[in-house]
Amino acid sequence: MIPLNFEYYRPETLADTVDIFDKLDAEGKQPMYYGGGTEIISMGRMSNLTTGALIDLKEIADCKVLEYQQEQLVIGSSVTLTQIHETNLFPLLSQAGARIADHTIQNKITLGGNLCGTIIYKETVLPLLLSDSQVFIAGPGGQRTVPINSVFKERMQLGKGEFVAQIKVDKKYVSCPYVHVKQTKQDKITYPLVSICTMAVSGGIRAAFSGVCGFPFRSIAMEEELNDRSRSMEQRIDKAIDLTPGPILADLEGSMEYRKFIIKGLLNSIINQLEE
Numbered sequence: 001m002i003p004l005n006f007e008y009y010r011p012e013t014l015a016d017t018v019d020i021f022d023k024l025d026a027e028g029k030q031p032m033y034y035g036g037g038t039e040i041i042s043m044g045r046m047s048n049l050t051t052g053a054l055i056d057l058k059e060i061a062d063c064k065v066l067e068y069q070q071e072q073l074v075i076g077s078s079v080t081l082t083q084i085h086e087t088n089l090f091p092l093l094s095q096a097g098a099r100i101a102d103h104t105i106q107n108k109i110t111l112g113g114n115l116c117g118t119i120i121y122k123e124t125v126l127p128l129l130l131s132d133s134q135v136f137i138a139g140p141g142g143q144r145t146v147p148i149n150s151v152f153k154e155r156m157q158l159g160k161g162e163f164v165a166q167i168k169v170d171k172k173y174v175s176c177p178y179v180h181v182k183q184t185k186q187d188k189i190t191y192p193l194v195s196i197c198t199m200a201v202s203g204g205i206r207a208a209f210s211g212v213c214g215f216p217f218r219s220i221a222m223e224e225e226l227n228d229r230s231r232s233m234e235q236r237i238d239k240a241i242d243l244t245p246g247p248i249l250a251d252l253e254g255s256m257e258y259r260k261f262i263i264k265g266l267l268n269s270i271i272n273q274l275e276e
């Protein structure tokens with residue numbers, strides 16, 4: 001049960017969505033966008049949700065797209081992890097999504113919800129950071145398309161009333177060689193101890209991480225160390241790990257030292273695979 005009354009809206013166009021947000025906001029209803037609802041419903045059940053209105057994005061035509069448009073793969077923000085996996089148009093993204101929660105929940109979780117939710121892992125952002133994806137954002141100030149590597153800084157940096165409508169990925173990236181690994185403490189279906197997505201692009205390795213710091217990230221400085229073949233593999237990995245953009249997590253999933261040990265082992269195996 002959700003112990004909270006709220007209004008529910010399901011617009012079909014970007015313009016209507018923004019108008020509804022503006023109207024509800026002016027009425028003081030603290031509107032929230034709704035994707036798959038897995039996080040919103042959990043928060044509602046725990047009385048951690050403060051809103052007078054939910055705006056469901058699932059019927060907006062632009063947010064349901066999943067297709068190639070010229071040289072770009074366009075993925076609407078309401079597309080579910082299951083749809084991404086079944087169409088398999090971007091195999092690295094399919095695999096990252098297929099290791100989030102279980103099949104039933106993957107039928108609900110949307111790409112936009114995973115990218116914009118409050119939980120720190122957001123594992124679907126990793127392939128998007130590696131492929132220099134573009135984010136199409138709509139909001140009261142209009143529409144903008146921006147590189148994910150500039151708008152995703154620890155989390156999606158959205159203005160008031162803005163929402164992610166689409167992700168656009170250049171075709172050249174979707175078939176690049178890749179390795180995805182997710183290591184958990186024990187069960188297969190749970191939050192990551194460490195999750196790493198890597199991609200080989202133009203002879204170099206790109207790497208993005210979740211579960212390592214308090215936010216998902218791709219670090220160019222770490223990639224430079226990982227790609228420095230003048231050093232031994234151990235030195236490359238040690239130097240890269242020294243450059244994580246925040247403290248390495250120490251929590252119930254694992255201590256900082258244990259995480260470092262796992263990252264070293266995983267990177268060693270991944271780099272060997274990609275360089276072969």
Ligand SMILES: Cc1cc2nc3c(=O)[nH]c(=O)nc-3n(C[C@H](O)[C@H](O)[C@H](O)COP(=O)(O)OP(=O)(O)OC[C@H]3O[C@@H](n4cnc5c(N)ncnc54)[C@H](O)[C@@H]3O)c2cc1C
Nearest residue numbers: 035036037038039040110112113114116122123163164191
């Ligand atoms: C059992 C379980 C295990 C999980 N394990 C993992 C895991 O290991 N790794 C991982 O990364 N995730 C995991 N998740 C998923 C994650 O924690 C969120 O539940 C999920 O990503 C939210 O997606 P949703 O579409 O249901 O979003 P919703 O619940 O609909 O929304 C979540 C938030 O995002 C906002 N939002 C939604 N769509 C948009 C949009 N298009 N633009 C702007 N804001 C938007 C909403 O306003 C809300 O604040 C797990 C979830 C569950 C239930």
